[in-house]
Amino acid sequence: MTQLIGGIEAGGTKFVCAVGTGPDDIRDEARFPTTTPEETIAQAIAFFQRQPEPVTAIGIGSFGPVDPNPKSPTFGFITTTPKPYWANVDLVGQIRQAIPVPIAFDTDVNAAAYGEYRWGAAQGLDSCLYLTIGTGIGGGGVINGHLMHGLVHPEIGHIFLPHDRTVDPFPGHCPFHGDCWEGLASGPAIKARWGQAAETLSEDHPAWDLEATYIAYGLVNLITTVSPQRIILGGGVMGQERIFTLVRQRVQALLNNYVQHPAIIREIAAYIVPPGLGNRAGVLGSMALTHLLTR
């Protein structure tokens, strides 16, 4: 009998739950808005409880910051989030109490990176980074086949980049850091700077040129730091093909032939790519996290 696994993409605006064995075999799926922990976690539990067959394991990829360290007393918690009601919530503990199976837990973006590594755009590689550029900027990754962990987990949206205020006087939108990457280039930053949402900007609006510059600066920093074998860009801001083209050109220009690898010099369209799993990277990646459980 095939073992069913469950996935929960615990996002700041919505939860997505799925049951199946992999990307080509999803038996059921549900999405609902993230309201209070009581209500939303209860909906996730109810989704798994109403399945005809029980799951043998669950993977959770959560908005954060989270505690992904299995040795820590607060493993499985969403920790210091400014999101109302959700700080210091024992997400894993509450799910496990209702559904007593092994639970894998990581950030939403590490989950998506792992899903792309196992089943998506980074299959067959040893390393990749996954970034989402939308409501915020977040990133996770796989290096040498392992998810990126250390002191805590990556918070890639909060790197600092060149910000030429003579070109872009917008002061930045991050409540912690002002003009960090997320503060300059997330969806809300675009809206605050130009007075309209990214999705409503025409293809030739000057916003895209500036946006591509900030995304390229961030990617160059990641390439020179982590040297990933592929970079996957998801999220609402990356919805157009044109922004990918602009970003790739700008990355090559900024690196200026310093990283002499064909993936960057000649084949950058296969190096900086959209998610292979599309908008299911999060929930499928959460399912994929269960492969990391030692059984």
Added chain:
Amino acid sequence: MTQLIGGIEAGGTKFVCAVGTGPDDIRDEARFPTTTPEETIAQAIAFFQRQPEPVTAIGIGSFGPVDPNPKSPTFGFITTTPKPYWANVDLVGQIRQAIPVPIAFDTDVNAAAYGEYRWGAAQGLDSCLYLTIGTGIGGGGVINGHLMHGLVHPEIGHIFLPHDRTVDPFPGHCPFHGDCWEGLASGPAIKARWGQAAETLSEDHPAWDLEATYIAYGLVNLITTVSPQRIILGGGVMGQERIFTLVRQRVQALLNNYVQHPAIIREIAAYIVPPGLGNRAGVLGSMALTHLLTR
């Protein structure tokens, strides 16, 4: 009988060779300037050939860029360096031809990071970053117990940072990127900006305040990207205790309590530290690389 191992720190200005079993048992050591590959590699070979007992393995940590991928046809080469005579030099091949033992090979900074992880300031941790801030800025690291590799290897000195030209009109010193981290904050950048070498600047010279700002921006980007459990700073520019103090304060101020971990909030003096192996981090790290050889 204890097995002797060799280490070669192949630096752009000098080579350091050592033979022994570990940091507390170095049997012989030699340093000589890096001239031409013919001359310098011959000196390294002669050092090992004149030892009374043969080494069973050699680790090499080299200036770069290098090819550290054992599956690549150019494994063990120094690749595209602008250093005269040294581009496309088969360093490992030449050493192995004279001394037919297993050879481990990586960047000088990955070697130093691995030495600190095994024997120095990062013992007992799963991750660390090692940075040298001197003639250039370079960095390597261990994540989840593995050295950082991917497409190629980290080139951390070439990240881009905020550069406020109203405060610091210096255009930057990197031939590839102008005002990248190395272009703004390496030893030669300090000298070009202030007209005197870093080592000759008094402790209260304004250069140090600006230097601490650039180092802190770089470290914040590394903390939010890689989330290392410790950061080790070596190199000529880090020779004073005061610069460490300034950098730690600046990192805390820039992060602004976003990364809520006691290592940063309360114990940063134990988080951003000098090398535990002192100025032997490079050659001892090169020796330590031999532990990664599969025998």
